[in-house]
Amino acid sequence: MHTRLLPPDGSKVSEIGFGAWAIGGEWGPQNDEDSLQTLHAAIDRGVNFIDTAAGYGDGHSEMLIAKVLRDRSEQIFVATKTPPAAGPWPPSPYCRWQDRYSAAYLRDNLHQRLTNLGVERIDLLQLHTWTRGWNDDPQPLLVLRQLRDEGKINLIGVSTPEHDQxxxxxxxxxxxxxVVQVIFNLFNQDAAAQILPVAAETGTGVIVRVALDEGSLSGKYAGDHVFGEDDFRSRYFAGDRMQRTADRVAEIRADMDALGLSDDYSMADVALKFVLARPEVSTVVAGMRTVKQVHQNTRTSQLRDLPDEAITRLRRHNWRRGIWYAGK
Incomplete structure (x- = not known):
């Protein structure tokens, strides 16, 4: 497993990170023993970066991670997220930070994160969403800075709202x-315009999420695939979205064949390598819920980088599909 530096403190993190949403729930049935085995397998394969959140099973993901941390001697970097208090998701322009991320709320929520993870300091605490409406009065981030000064947080981050990264x-x-956590993948390449260059300019760490577009860029789902009601992807790929996505995936596969990549790279390999081609990216968080998925995702780090010709050609798959979370 190759490592990269995570600015600004220069932590060495695995370039493939463990996405821990599925082990908390909302991706269909998940057995805790399977989740624990999966976490151990990832660490065995060199993964030392885990991304979780309060909202992943109401802290269940964090508590599973805590069990594994107690059993391992390796130094594991754990990033978690604090959601805003009850209200619209993502926050609307009319939301007040005082109602969503007050100082008292942030302190109480941080205490819960520390308790669930069984640690005295959070490696990286991210606000799970944000709104541009708070940019000129970013008091929640100043509260996190105070908590950092108190030694309860090492790094401060924001996970971008999908509609306004x-x-x-x-x-x-x-x-x-x-640190910022952003969506960047073959279908959504908007971060290349400003976020990634500004991260390089300012020395901001970058974590990429949704690199596999919630699994579609693994190439394993046909257009008629139906997700269970207990899997959030039943909403993400609602209506005709799965078929439209599968058609686009087929075009990527055709490019892989034309570029001579198909013999050595899986579709998921190409999707992850496309993201890792950007030097600003410190780690790509890939969701893992089985040992098999651990092996599939971590093997990508062992493969040679995609040639420049392939990266250039694959950029054409940028898809201006709008905000699916808002409805069909």
Missing amino acids: DCVVQLMRNGLVD
């Missing part, structure tokens, strides 16, 4: 965040 550019330039 560029809202973090101002935060980066103002030195208010150490």
Whole structure:
């Protein structure tokens, strides 16, 4: 497993990180013993970066991670997230930070994160979403800075709202965040316009999520695939979205064949390598819920980088599909 530096403190993190949403729930049935085996397998394969959140099973993902941390001697970097208090998701322009991320709320939530993970300091605490409406009065981030000064947090981050990822550019330039977590994949390449260059300019760490587009860019789902009601992807791929996505995946596969990549790379390999081609990216969080998925995702790090010709050609798959979370 190759490692990369995570600015600004220069932590060495595995370039493939463990996405822990599925082990908390909402991706269909999941057995805790399977989850624990999966976490151990990932660490055995060199993964030392785990990304979780309060909302992943109401802290269940964090508590599973805590069990594994107690059994391992390796130094594991754990990033978690604090959601805003009850209200619209993502926050609307009319939401007040005082109602969603008050100082008292942030302190109480951080205490719960520390308790669930069984640690005295969080390696990286990210606000799970944000709104541009708070950029000129970013008090929640100043509260996190105080908590960092108190030794309860090492790094401060924001996970971008899907509908307005560029809202973090101002935060980066103002030195208010150490790390941003962004969506960047073959279908959604918007981060290449400003977020990634500004991260390089400001020395901000970058974590990429949804690199496999919630599994579609693994190439394993046909257009008629139906997800169970207890899997959030039944909503993400609602209506005709799965068929439309599968058609686009077929076009990527055709490019892989034309570029001579298909013999050595899986579809998931190509999707992950496309993201890792950007030097600003410190780690790509890939969801893992089985040992098999651990082996599939971690093997990518062992493969040679995609040639420049392939990266250039694959950029054509950028898909301006709008915000699916808002409805069909």
